[in-house]
Amino acid sequence: MTDIIDGNAVAAEVRDGLSGAIDTLDDAGVTPTLATVLMSDDPASQTYVSMKQQDCEEVGIEALDVEIDPDAPAEELFDTVADLNADPDVNGILVQMPVPDHIEDRDVIRAIDPAKDVDGFHPENVGRLVAGDPVYKPCTPHGVLKLLDAADVETEGADVTVVGRSNIVGKPLANLLIQKADYGNATVTVCHSRTDDLAEKTRRADVVIAAVGVPELVDGSMIADGTVVIDVGVNRVERDGESTLVGDVDFESAKAKASAITPVPGGVGPMTRAMLLYNTVKAASRQADVPVDLE
Numbered sequence: 082m083t084d085i086i087d088g089n090a091v092a093a094e095v096r097d098g099l100s101g102a103i104d105t106l107d108d109a110g111v112t113p114t115l116a117t118v119l120m121s122d123d124p125a126s127q128t129y130v131s132m133k134q135q136d137c138e139e140v141g142i143e144a145l146d147v148e149i150d151p152d153a154p155a156e157e158l159f160d161t162v163a164d165l166n167a168d169p170d171v172n173g174i175l176v177q178m179p180v181p182d183h184i185e186d187r188d189v190i191r192a193i194d195p196a197k198d199v200d201g202f203h204p205e206n207v208g209r210l211v212a213g214d215p216v217y218k219p220c221t222p223h224g225v226l227k228l229l230d231a232a233d234v235e236t237e238g239a240d241v242t243v244v245g246r247s248n249i250v251g252k253p254l255a256n257l258l259i260q261k262a263d264y265g266n267a268t269v270t271v272c273h274s275r276t277d278d279l280a281e282k283t284r285r286a287d288v289v290i291a292a293v294g295v296p297e298l299v300d301g302s303m304i305a306d307g308t309v310v311i312d313v314g315v316n317r318v319e320r321d322g323e324s325t326l327v328g329d330v331d332f333e334s335a336k337a338k339a340s341a342i343t344p345v346p347g348g349v350g351p352m353t354r355a356m357l358l359y360n361t362v363k364a365a366s367r368q369a370d371v372p373v374d375l376e
């Protein structure tokens with residue numbers, strides 16, 4: 082039997098696990114506050130931001146909703162980020178990516194105060210992560226680690242193949258998996274569009290993590306029996322005249338061989354959102370100097 086790893090259930094556990102910390106902060110007069118900044122008319126980005134706002138409301142995090150016209154000059158976004166950096170009531174800042182083409186993602190990331198960078202994308206936070214001393218782990222990689230832990234997947238000594246080398250997922254995930262701390266100690270192969278014989282790299286893995294943004298790239302023929310398959314992809318495609326969500330894994334053929342697999346939707350996506358809440362609570366605790374218990 083293949084274990085379908087339920088990201089919605091694990092995300093709910095993460096959210097429940099934050100309640101003690103949020104109460105402790107509340108007792109100290111602190112309400113964790115996240116500012117989301119949306120400068121896009123992409124429906125998917127709009128959906129993600131409104132889901133993040135709703136998640137905040139449900140757990141008792143204050144959400145500040147900032148929207149900027151996608152055609153506005155770059156200065157408007159940078160001025161907004163500067164204001165949020167300076168606002169003592171704002172603990173975390175999330176600028177939904179991607180930003181419009183006339184602005185560089187990396188310039189925006191660098192503009193955010195690293196102490197409020199709850200995405201964990203700022204070079205200071207990336208450097209700390211690579212050095213084995215992370216403050217804010219990026220939400221999707223952290224969510225993947227939590228899913229593996231919840232599904233009792235042993236990473237110690239395991240061969241893990243990560244398909245995708247993005248700054249947001251592939252690179253930080255590979256870094257976390259090779260570390261001694263947490264659920265690391267894996268041997269990691271990172272694959273990308275220039276990788277020769279991708280299937281050979283995925284077939285020899287105990288765990289395959291697909292984070293490449295290509296719909297259903299990894300199918301059952303590319304994995305060995307008993308592989309754990311984590312699908313980070315969220316791709317909207319047309320099927321039989323209808324718009325539908327698929328991952329980077331061909332779910333049915335991969336499920337036939339996998340020992341455990343995440344679905345899309347309902348796998349990694351909800352974990353990305355849950356770990357954002359986690360980082361926001363952590364940011365509030367650090368900024369107010371109120372210690373809280375966070376697993």
Ligand SMILES: Nc1nc2c(c(=O)[nH]1)N[C@@H](CN(C=O)c1ccc(C(=O)N[C@@H](CCC(=O)O)C(=O)O)cc1)CN2
Nearest residue numbers: 129175176177178179200220315346347348350351353
């Ligand atoms: N500033 C950031 N921008 C982006 C990030 C990020 O971590 N920080 N990651 C991605 C997208 N992303 C977060 O914003 C994201 C993707 C998917 C989901 C999610 O909950 N997906 C659901 C399905 C939702 C739907 O119906 O469309 C699921 O998989 O079950 C949340 C967040 C890019 N930008």
